[in-house]
Amino acid sequence: MFYLKHFFKILAKSPIRSFFLFFFSVLLVFSLGQKQLIESQFLKLIPDSKAGASFYALISATESYESIATKVGMLPGVFKVEVLNEKQIQEEITNIFGSLQLEMNPQELDLNYAGIKVIFNKDLKPRSQDLVRDYLVRLGSEGSITLGSVKAIDSVQDKRAEFFNVLKQWGYSLYLLIITIFWFITLILVKTKIFETSYILQQYQRKNRIALKLALNGLGLIFIFSVGITFAAGMPQLINILFAFAAFVVAVILHATDVRWNG
Amino acid sequence: MFANKSTQHQRTKMNVPHGPIFYLEDVSVQFGEIRALKNVQLSVERGEIIFVTGASGAGKTTLLRVLSGDQEPTQGRIIRPQMSGKKSLYISNVFQDLRLMGKYTCEENLMFAYDPALYTSKNEFITDMQELSRILGIRDRLHLKVSEANGGLKQKVAIIRSLLTRPDVLIADEPTSSLDTENARRLFDILNLYNAKRGLTVIWATHNKELIKSFTGRIIHLDNGRLVYSGHACFI
Ligand SMILES: Nc1ncnc2c1ncn2[C@@H]1O[C@H](COP(=O)(O)OP(=O)(O)OP(=O)(O)O)[C@@H](O)[C@H]1O
Ligand SMILES: [Mg+2]
Numbered sequence: 001m002f003y004l005k006h007f008f009k010i011l012a013k014s015p016i017r018s019f020f021l022f023f024f025s026v027l028l029v030f031s032l033g034q035k036q037l038i039e040s041q042f043l044k045l046i047p048d049s050k051a052g053a054s055f056y057a058l059i060s061a062t063e064s065y066e067s068i069a070t071k072v073g074m075l076p077g078v079f080k081v082e083v084l085n086e087k088q089i090q091e092e093i094t095n096i097f098g099s100l101q102l103e104m105n106p107q108e109l110d111l112n113y114a115g116i117k118v119i120f121n122k123d124l125k126p127r128s129q130d131l132v133r134d135y136l137v138r139l140g141s142e143g144s145i146t147l148g149s150v151k152a153i154d155s156v157q158d159k160r161a162e163f164f165n166v167l168k169q170w171g172y173s174l175y176l177l178i179i180t181i182f183w184f185i186t187l188i189l190v191k192t193k194i195f196e197t198s199y200i201l202q203q204y205q206r207k208n209r210i211a212l213k214l215a216l217n218g219l220g221l222i223f224i225f226s227v228g229i230t231f232a233a234g235m236p237q238l239i240n241i242l243f244a245f246a247a248f249v250v251a252v253i254l255h256a257t258d259v260r261w262n263g
Numbered sequence: 264m265f266a267n268k269s270t271q272h273q274r275t276k277m278n279v280p281h282g283p284i285f286y287l288e289d290v291s292v293q294f295g296e297i298r299a300l301k302n303v304q305l306s307v308e309r310g311e312i313i314f315v316t317g318a319s320g321a322g323k324t325t326l327l328r329v330l331s332g333d334q335e336p337t338q339g340r341i342i343r344p345q346m347s348g349k350k351s352l353y354i355s356n357v358f359q360d361l362r363l364m365g366k367y368t369c370e371e372n373l374m375f376a377y378d379p380a381l382y383t384s385k386n387e388f389i390t391d392m393q394e395l396s397r398i399l400g401i402r403d404r405l406h407l408k409v410s411e412a413n414g415g416l417k418q419k420v421a422i423i424r425s426l427l428t429r430p431d432v433l434i435a436d437e438p439t440s441s442l443d444t445e446n447a448r449r450l451f452d453i454l455n456l457y458n459a460k461r462g463l464t465v466i467w468a469t470h471n472k473e474l475i476k477s478f479t480g481r482i483i484h485l486d487n488g489r490l491v492y493s494g495h496a497c498f499i
């Protein structure tokens with residue numbers, strides 16, 4: 001009781017450090033114990049990157065572009081069909097005119113087009129892509145649908161996908177590492193306070209190894225509390241709780257060194 | 264020569280309960296090039312009150328650190344109360360830098376000395392604390408944070424904290440530098456009282472010449488690491 005009382009006095013005097021020690025202790029034990037839960041949260045965060053190559057299509061206003069978009073969207077191998085707005089269409093037309101080397105301002109033309117963007121599934125073979133394009137052209141009357149060329153998945157998106165893949169593989173470990181580092185930093189910050197009080201108690205009371213006893217009682221209690229919260233969220237992975245326990249044992253042992261005054 | 268030394272050692276050991284509690288024989292302390300203490304010979308009897316004087320850098324702090332066991336001599340022999348048999352005497356230090364906790368109030372700093380094993384109740388401790396604070400005139404300032412306290416208040420808190428540990432030996436390093444003579448004298452009255460009532464041994468390093476003048480006990484004077492005088496104040 002003596003040591004717990006003094007431990008909480010120390011925490012009360014340094015509320016910010018103490019709060020973070022508590023916070024990261026609970027988070028560390030919880031994240032270790034509830035590994036699956038945390039991992040599934042991670043997967044939810046990561047967007048599906050099934051989108052592959054894409055192309056644009058201009059559809060004459062005489063056709064019902066909405067039903068065309070729906071029909072194409074239902075084809076196997078098509079990931080998504082987006083209906084373009086006015087500005088995107090203007091840009092696309094400019095691009096098409098540019099590729100035809102026509103000196104013309106598309107805004108001067110009174111073109112009445114709807115546009116769609118067809119996105120293939122990732123890794124869809126060129127042959128299958130062509131089948132989709134042929135099908136799309138045949139959905140409208142002769143010459144009413146103009147297709148742009150197929151663009152491979154752009155590199156920025158590619159990088160993003162790669163990043164997410166890495167995250168999927170290493171995300172949990174990385175997350176755990178960061179939490180452990182933060183936990184350790186707060187631990188060291190609180191340790192200086194524990195040492196300060198221990199020095200005084202040791203100097204002015206007939207006791208010894210006070211830092212160790214303070215840490216044993218205080219950190220022990222925080223650990224038990226953290227384990228309690230972890231169990232409250234469902235049966236944890238016990239082997240990981242053991243790892244957390246080992247981390248706390250190391251934390252306590254750090255308090256076994258001689259205390260000195262450095263005021 | 265060896266035989267001589269060992270018989271001398273034998274004698275001091277046998278005398279411990281009634282004789283010297285500290286015994287320094289030819290003690291030197293070296294810090295690199297600097298010899299902070301040079302061949303110091305000293306014995307301190309239980310219940311003595313001793314002032315240690317000397318200019319800045321003379322070795323006062325070093326001598327006190329050797330006595331309290333924070334510093335081992337690089338040469339010579341020492342016997343401390345901790346080594347002297349059955350029940351070890353308890354030494355309390357008042358450090359030159361006081362070593363108070365700045366974030367805590369004066370009272371909270373004093374409470375760190377509350378060892379439940381020493382007092383029959385917390386009330387007894389608080390009564391002692393308030394009595395000492397009253398005599399030194401700081402009872403109404405105990406709520407102040409140490410970081411906001413002036414030098415005199417801090418010194419008094421540090422001394423009271425040490426006395427509240429009910430020590431057998433009090434080793435104090437310049438604890439009166441911020442006190443005027445009147446305050447220093449009041450403090451000294453307390454020490455005399457503890458000395459008479461509990462047999463407190465006091466070893467007190469100071470610059471305060473006024474205090475020494477009126478003092479009737481033993482004075483030890485250090486000069487450049489050498490113990491050059493040990494005796495009554497009036498002969499200085
Ligand atoms: N830890 C140390 N390392 C190196 N030199 C030291 C150390 N402690 C003391 N000294 C040197 O030893 C000498 C004696 O120092 P000491 O602190 O004992 O003097 P002092 O009489 O207490 O002085 P003051 O009145 O200023 O407190 C000084 O020259 C000091 O510089
Ligand atoms: Mg000094």
